[in-house]
Amino acid sequence: MTLHAPASEEEAAALIASATAPMRLEGGGTRAGLGRPIQTAATLTSRRLTGITLYEPAEMVIGARSGTPLAEIEATLAERNQMLTFEPMDHRPLFASDGEPTIGAVAAGNISGPRRVFGGAARDSLIGVRFVNGRGQVVKNGGRVMKNVTGLDLVKLQAGACGTLGFLTEVIFKVLPRPAAVTTLAYAGLDEARAVELMCEAMGTPFEITGAAHLPAGIGGEEARTLLRLEGFPEQLDYRSGRLADHFAVHGTPERIEGEAGDALWRSVRDVRPLVEPFDHAVWRLSLPPKTGAATVAAIRQGLAGTDLRVLYDWSGGLVWLALPEANDAGAAAIRAATRAAKGHATLVRGSTELRARVAVFEPEAAAVAALTRGVKASFDPRGLLNPGLMHPGG
Amino acid sequence: MGAITIPEPDPGILARRERIVEGLRAILPGENLITDPRELAPYETDGFTAYARVPMAVVLPETTDEVSRILAFCSAEGVPVVPRGAGTSLAGGAIPREDCVVLGVAKMSRVVAIDYANRTARVQSGITNIAISMAVAEEGFFYAPDPSSQLACTIAGNIAMNSGGAHCLKYGVTTNNLLGVTLVLVDGTVVELGGEQLDAPGLDLLGLVCGSEGQLGVVTEAIVRILPLAEGARPVLFGFPSSEAAGACVAEIIAHGIVPVAIEFMDKPAIAICEAFAKAGYPLDVEAMLIVEVEGSDEEMDATLARIIEIARRHDVATIKESKSATETAQIWKGRKSAFGATGRIADYICMDGTIPTGRLPEVLRRISEICEGRGLRVANVFHAGDGNLHPLILYNVNDPADALKAEEAGNDILSLCVEVGGCLTGEHGVGIEKRDLMHRQFNAVDLDQQLRVRAVFDPQGLLNPGKVFPLDSRIAA
Numbered sequence: 001m002t003l004h005a006p007a008s009e010e011e012a013a014a015l016i017a018s019a020t021a022p023m024r025l026e027g028g029g030t031r032a033g034l035g036r037p038i039q040t041a042a043t044l045t046s047r048r049l050t051g052i053t054l055y056e057p058a059e060m061v062i063g064a065r066s067g068t069p070l071a072e073i074e075a076t077l078a079e080r081n082q083m084l085t086f087e088p089m090d091h092r093p094l095f096a097s098d099g100e101p102t103i104g105a106v107a108a109g110n111i112s113g114p115r116r117v118f119g120g121a122a123r124d125s126l127i128g129v130r131f132v133n134g135r136g137q138v139v140k141n142g143g144r145v146m147k148n149v150t151g152l153d154l155v156k157l158q159a160g161a162c163g164t165l166g167f168l169t170e171v172i173f174k175v176l177p178r179p180a181a182v183t184t185l186a187y188a189g190l191d192e193a194r195a196v197e198l199m200c201e202a203m204g205t206p207f208e209i210t211g212a213a214h215l216p217a218g219i220g221g222e223e224a225r226t227l228l229r230l231e232g233f234p235e236q237l238d239y240r241s242g243r244l245a246d247h248f249a250v251h252g253t254p255e256r257i258e259g260e261a262g263d264a265l266w267r268s269v270r271d272v273r274p275l276v277e278p279f280d281h282a283v284w285r286l287s288l289p290p291k292t293g294a295a296t297v298a299a300i301r302q303g304l305a306g307t308d309l310r311v312l313y314d315w316s317g318g319l320v321w322l323a324l325p326e327a328n329d330a331g332a333a334a335i336r337a338a339t340r341a342a343k344g345h346a347t348l349v350r351g352s353t354e355l356r357a358r359v360a361v362f363e364p365e366a367a368a369v370a371a372l373t374r375g376v377k378a379s380f381d382p383r384g385l386l387n388p389g390l391m392h393p394g395g
Numbered sequence: 396m397g398a399i400t401i402p403e404p405d406p407g408i409l410a411r412r413e414r415i416v417e418g419l420r421a422i423l424p425g426e427n428l429i430t431d432p433r434e435l436a437p438y439e440t441d442g443f444t445a446y447a448r449v450p451m452a453v454v455l456p457e458t459t460d461e462v463s464r465i466l467a468f469c470s471a472e473g474v475p476v477v478p479r480g481a482g483t484s485l486a487g488g489a490i491p492r493e494d495c496v497v498l499g500v501a502k503m504s505r506v507v508a509i510d511y512a513n514r515t516a517r518v519q520s521g522i523t524n525i526a527i528s529m530a531v532a533e534e535g536f537f538y539a540p541d542p543s544s545q546l547a548c549t550i551a552g553n554i555a556m557n558s559g560g561a562h563c564l565k566y567g568v569t570t571n572n573l574l575g576v577t578l579v580l581v582d583g584t585v586v587e588l589g590g591e592q593l594d595a596p597g598l599d600l601l602g603l604v605c606g607s608e609g610q611l612g613v614v615t616e617a618i619v620r621i622l623p624l625a626e627g628a629r630p631v632l633f634g635f636p637s638s639e640a641a642g643a644c645v646a647e648i649i650a651h652g653i654v655p656v657a658i659e660f661m662d663k664p665a666i667a668i669c670e671a672f673a674k675a676g677y678p679l680d681v682e683a684m685l686i687v688e689v690e691g692s693d694e695e696m697d698a699t700l701a702r703i704i705e706i707a708r709r710h711d712v713a714t715i716k717e718s719k720s721a722t723e724t725a726q727i728w729k730g731r732k733s734a735f736g737a738t739g740r741i742a743d744y745i746c747m748d749g750t751i752p753t754g755r756l757p758e759v760l761r762r763i764s765e766i767c768e769g770r771g772l773r774v775a776n777v778f779h780a781g782d783g784n785l786h787p788l789i790l791y792n793v794n795d796p797a798d799a800l801k802a803e804e805a806g807n808d809i810l811s812l813c814v815e816v817g818g819c820l821t822g823e824h825g826v827g828i829e830k831r832d833l834m835h836r837q838f839n840a841v842d843l844d845q846q847l848r849v850r851a852v853f854d855p856q857g858l859l860n861p862g863k864v865f866p867l868d869s870r871i872a873a
Contacts, residue, residue: 058646059753059783081652110594121594123602124571137841145750147568147784147822149557149606150830150837151864152846156570156602165598177652200512204536206623236695289591291512318593345596363596368586373598375852380845391597 002042006049009130009138009169015044016167017136022388025163027067027102031091031109035162035390036361037353046104049169054144057082061144063128063172066104073103083178086122087113087266093276094283094350107171110160113270114211114229117203117290117315119176123159128172131158131165134381139166146174157376163387165380179231183241184211184262185254187226192216192294192313195226198251199316200291202228205247207240212316213269219312220274228254229266275310275323282330282351286320288344293317296342303334326352332359339363362391398803399487399828401448402862404494408474409451415474416452419496422464427502429453438479438497442544443487443829445745445799450477450491455502459577459585459615462498466613467583469496475861476581478609480552481523483544485746486827488556488608488863495861498613500551506530507616515574515591516621520551520614524558527619536621539566542823543735554614557606559823561731564781565656565690566622568823570605575618578604578611581854591618603849608825609860611853625690628656630727631700633707634681634714638662639757641683644710645780646754648687648703655703658781659686659731662760665738665775665788666730672737675730678714685780686731734777735788742773743793746786747806749813750822753783759816763787766808770801784822785813811836826864834866844872 004023006012016023024040026032028047046067054063057080064073070088077083088111090101105111107129112121119125128142141154158165190198195214202209211229215221228244230237245254257265268274275283288296297311297320304324309331312321324331330351339346345363348356365373373392380386408415419428429435430452440447451474456462469476479489479499491497500521507517511534516527524545527538541560542548548558554576559568566572575589589601604611635641638660645658661669661677661684670677677684685707689699700717707715718724730737738744751759760776767774773790787809791802810820810830814837820830834843848871851857 056752056754058649060649061752080650110599112594116593120567120571123594123599124567133845137845139842139845140838141842141845143817143819144752145783145818145822147559147563147750147779147782148819149568149823149825150820151826151834151843152849153557153570153602153606154845154849156599156605157849159602160594160599177649177654180652197512200514203514204511204623206535206626233695233698235698236691239692239694287592287594287596289510289513289515290593291510315593343590344592347596365597366586368580368584369588369597369600372586372600372852376598376600376603376849379848379852 004042004044005047009132012167012169013132013136013138016132016134016385019385022385025167025387027105028069028099030097030099030101031095031105032097033095033350034109037356038387038389044167046102046168052076053170054172060175061172062175063144063170064103065170066102066168068103069100070103070106071100077175078178081178082175084125084173085115085119085176086125087115087270088122089113090271093271093273096279104168104171107159108161108163108168114213114266114314117212117318118208118210123156125173126155126159126171127174129155129158129168130170132167132169134383134385142172144172162390164377164391167386181234181237182229182231182262183237184257184265185228185241185244186257187251187254188223190224190226190251192297194251195224196291196294196313196317198226198248199228202244202248203316205244207244211266214313215274216311219310220268227265269312269314272312272321275312275321280326281323282326282355283349284322284331284335285347285349286322286335286339286344288318288320288339288342290316290318292342292344293320296320296338296344299338299341300331300334303338304331307331326355329359330355398800399446399832400867401446401492401828402867404492408494412451415472418468418472419452419454419465422461422468423454423456427455427457438491441482441484441487441489443485443490443827446487446490446828448490448492450495450497451493453497453499455499457502459579462579462613462615463583463585465498466579466581470581470583470856470858473856473858475858477860478555478613480521480549480555481547483548483552484556484827485748485824486821486829488825488827490828492862500549500615503615510591511536513591514621515618517616517618518550519616520554521549524548524550524553531621535624537624538619539572539622540569543732550617550619551614554605554617555607555609556823556825559784561657561659561779564658564779565654570602572620573601573605573617574620576601576604576614577616579613579615581612581859589618608827608864610850610864612859626692627696628688628690629696629700629718629724630686630688631703631718632714632716632727633685633687633712634678635683635685636681636711636713638683638760640710641685642753642756644685644707644712647706647710651702651706653699653702655687655781656690657686657688660778660780661731662776664773665734665777668737668741668775669730669734672740673730673733675726676716677730681713686727731777738775738788738790742790744788744790745802745806746788747809748821748824749785749810749818750783751785751813751816751818753780755816759785759812762812763809766812767805770805772802772805783818807833828863831864832866843869847871
């Protein structure tokens with residue numbers, strides 16, 4: 001296995017231009033288990049492309065070379081009381097991986113967390129990229145200003161393309177002020193259907209809920225907990241908590257969780273901690289119309305009766321994490337059928353290499369969309385050098 | 396005006412006009428096919444009225460299936476198609492050519508479904524922007540992007556241009572509020588991208604389509620995010636002795652962790668023009684004015700505005716007018732919202748649209764004045780200060796060709812300046828034909844080549860909205 005670690009964008013471009021065989025693209029390597037298993041003789045890493053290239057707190061924008069550790073970005077922003085709005089998930093617990101998550105991989109994977117339900121995904125905050133395409137050319141798109149409609153938006157295409165459309169060398173994100181205070185309302189003992197109903201209704205109130213998650217009984221605690229997070233100035237949170245508690249009095253009196261306890265709870269939701277163990281269980285990620293969350297899970301439970309199935313809800317029901325044994329297809333058929341019925345899609349996030357080889361990792365695409373995907377891939381990477389087959393068979 | 400080239404029509408297509416019209420009539424037998432020259436005239440231009448070409452025909456399909464059949468026919472015949480929403484583009488995004496068929500989505504304007512629990516609305520693409528908000532207002536919801544033309548413009552046009560508005564500092568632009576589209580490809584194939592879930596599978600083709608100016612396909616339906624209305628909204632108006640002071644005030648508001656829902660900037664000429672028209676009570680003795688709007692309950696707004704006013708006092712604020720009632724709020728906004736109309740009363744103008752890093756504002760304003768004064772032109776600036784989106788209004792005399800040309804040149808210089816300081820050619824109006832030839836200023840040949848290759852995946856013949864966005868001499872590199 002050859003490891004290419006270019007120290008500059010030019011070097012990366014030269015490497016790709018002269019490459020003759022496919023390469024796996026990598027940041028810190030903490031999410032190497034994501035995607036379809038691929039075999040390459042070489043890996044191209046961004047780990048030496050480091051450093052913040054732009055930070056203008058007053059303009060709420062930060063740019064960095066792709067291999068810059070996410071931790072460095074977050075620490076730099078915290079010094080000026082700012083943050084990435086989309087609360088990127090840390091995949092290390094789930095994959096039992098080590099290493100440093102990089103900002104480039106956050107962009108390439110469109111990695112978001114609980115605040116995505118309110119503030120948008122990584123792709124919504126990503127405003128500029130530089131990348132090397134499969135021809136070995138350095139391409140820029142977007143920029144450092146948050147309103148920009150100049151030409152085709154290749155920034156969005158790169159977000160979530162997992163490196164199949166280019167090797168990101170620099171990324172620019174818009175950022176937001178860190179809230180002065182945070183509080184979480186926790187409702188106890190709701191079943192999944194009521195919890196999803198509560199969360200969806202709460203998201204429709206004007207109180208700007210920045211996180212809406214449900215931990216069923218036995219998931220991260222004995223009793224089920226439904227969490228609504230509020231952020232803002234302290235007096236604002238008192239007011240909004242009061243209004244919400246009144247509005248949802250029928251669901252009981254919520255506990256208010258503050259400070260480090262609250263932060264730890266949301267980190268745990270973000271990183272799907274309650275589903276991490278046992279490590280040999282497969283973990284699925286379902287993206288659904290939020291209100292269908294509980295019903296979709298009920299349908300899956302029915303289809304997989306007798307299976308040890310553990311569930312965590314985020315995004316007011318729009319994001320469902322499922323963990324279950326790897327046996328057979330790890331629930332793929334039942335999960336895909338229920339997800340499709342709800343007009344959502346499912347991704348096998350954690351699974352052994354064997355499982356990911358025999359089960360479709362990503363939702364299979366309609367033929368016409370698959371044709372566009374293949375065309376777009378070829379327009380960036382005609383020789384199929386960059387993470388070929390990671391997202392789509394043959395692509 | 397006339398510095399912008401519109402390609403000559405293809406004589407081969409013009410020669411086949413009758414056959415093409417007959418083919419279209421087979422798909423749309425009734426009044427939804429327009430071929431009478433008098434009825435075609437309204438479609439000859441859009442909001443960029445300095446340029447106009449009468450199209451060969453206009454089709455106004457009522458279903459996705461009709462759109463599909465029209466595109467399949469036109470692509471088989473090699474006929475260019477210009478998609479059109481309401482025709483409010485300020486960049487000439489919907490200006491046709493004599494050999495083109497204009498495909499208007501105006502007759503597809505229904506709300507298909509509203510889902511409050513999922514906070515989504517599925518609409519046909521010809522619906523106006525404001526009609527979406529009106530359809531959900533009773534339940535306390537709204538659709539966030541609010542371009543100035545929202546009474547007229549369609550969601551199809553908003554998607555094509557990734558439109559913004561005054562409130563995107565908090566709520567984002569179209570792409571951040573769009574969850575799915577039904578897209579008809581140039582060969583008539585219908586694809587669904589995105590959906591009611593928060594993120595779509597696979598490559599973000601939805602994000603690519605948004606802002607693609609009608610060159611990747613025709614959007615016939617859209618699923619958009621609807622949001623709960625805030626409990627209330629209230630602005631405060633500040634007058635400053637300099638644009639530097641106003642800019643520093645904006646920076647400090649943000650540094651204090653406050654993200655207002657809108658921060659609008661006006662310079663002295665813009666204040667004078669708007670005040671003369673709207674009698675909004677704007678201060679005439681200041682160099683710069685900010686309108687800062689916050690949302691929340693009354694108590695929340697009191698508290699946030701108190702914080703903002705305290706910050707403004709540290710920046711030599713000369714005038715403070717805090718709205719105390721709905722009437723005062725409407726009055727403060729009336730001046731700003733009538734900026735374009737008020738300017739139009741005193742002179743012809745072109746409305747520019749570029750984006751700059753907000754920290755460069757004072758320098759950019761100074762150089763904009765130099766650019767315009769150097770040509771003997773007047774300029775007024777309105778600006779979405781939170782996000783760096785600048786709208787200089789260059790005043791000129793439309794009946795004087797030399798004056799018009801100077802205005803166009805000044806506009807180009809201003810946009811080049813935006814790029815030079817790290818910004819971009821267009822923040823929310825799109826490239827259209829207006830900025831097509833400036834694309835080289837922002838992108839090099841490789842950048843443009845990659846975009847052209849992506850476009851060719853969707854439309855290999857380049858039939859959709861031709862002659863827009865990319866410089867006319869653009870070719871995919873061999």
